[in-house]
Amino acid sequence: MRILLVEDDRDLGPAVAMGLRNEAYAVDLAATRGEAEELLCANDFDVVCLDLGLPDGDGLELLRRLGTDPHLRPPRRVIVLTARDAVDDRVAGLDSGADDYLVKPFDFAELAARLRALARRADVREAVLAVGDLRLDAAAHRAWRGGTELELTAREFSMLRYFMHRPGEVLSTEEILEHVWDAQADPFTASVRVILSRLRRKLGEPGPIATVVGAGYRLEAP
Ligand code: CA
Numbered sequence: 001m002r003i004l005l006v007e008d009d010r011d012l013g014p015a016v017a018m019g020l021r022n023e024a025y026a027v028d029l030a031a032t033r034g035e036a037e038e039l040l041c042a043n044d045f046d047v048v049c050l051d052l053g054l055p056d057g058d059g060l061e062l063l064r065r066l067g068t069d070p071h072l073r074p075p076r077r078v079i080v081l082t083a084r085d086a087v088d089d090r091v092a093g094l095d096s097g098a099d100d101y102l103v104k105p106f107d108f109a110e111l112a113a114r115l116r117a118l119a120r121r122a123d124v125r126e127a128v129l130a131v132g133d134l135r136l137d138a139a140a141h142r143a144w145r146g147g148t149e150l151e152l153t154a155r156e157f158s159m160l161r162y163f164m165h166r167p168g169e170v171l172s173t174e175e176i177l178e179h180v181w182d183a184q185a186d187p188f189t190a191s192v193r194v195i196l197s198r199l200r201r202k203l204g205e206p207g208p209i210a211t212v213v214g215a216g217y218r219l220e221a222p
Helices: 012-022 033-042 059-068 087-095 108-120 154-165 173-180 189-203
Strands: 002-006 026-030 047-051 077-082 100-103 128-131 134-137 142-145 148-150 209-212 216-219
Touching (some): 002 012, 012 026, 012 108, 026 033, 033 047, 047 108, 059 087, 077 087, 077 108, 087 100, 128 154, 134 154, 154 173, 154 189, 173 189, 189 209
Parallel strands (some): 002 026, 002 047, 047 077
Antiparallel strands (some): 128 134, 134 142, 209 216
16 A cells, blocks of 8 residues: 655644654655645555645645646545644545544554555555465465465455454354345345355365354454
């Protein structure tokens, strides 16, 4: 995932950029609105983390231009980072097209968690997902356990991808149904169990997907 961090604070900017690189993101840092616009003309970013108070202009103005200026390549997602914690400013940020909002001072761990949440949304370009000894390349439609490639049908693949986006979480049959089957399909919840049992068989032992009685299923995250 490629991130543009727009932050003019000389300490905070480099520190956050370094933290994000340690989380294995590709990060470009811009200290002014002008620098940010230059980078947005030339690159496709998955996420822009945008400070609102910039030395050469308002981040909100840049946010609005992302939707209208044909020279700028709009990122898939925008998180606004700002010391302005008034309700009006949050509303203005969200109205201008931000997907999320983080008030300074924030914990780096919280920013990292918000970015993971954005990455899980379907339209962000996915890197290879890895949970335990499972790996999944969404773009190439390939998955592996250990070094062995799994031969999955499209539906089994979608189900595994959904589990791998939410490792350690209990997913109900209804949630799986909603996320793995599209609106055109007319499945019964029984078909979730059928596909799941096939997927489990292909994943082999020890089975990484546990049944949580009365609640659903969980991909064990080591
Ligand atoms: Ca600032």
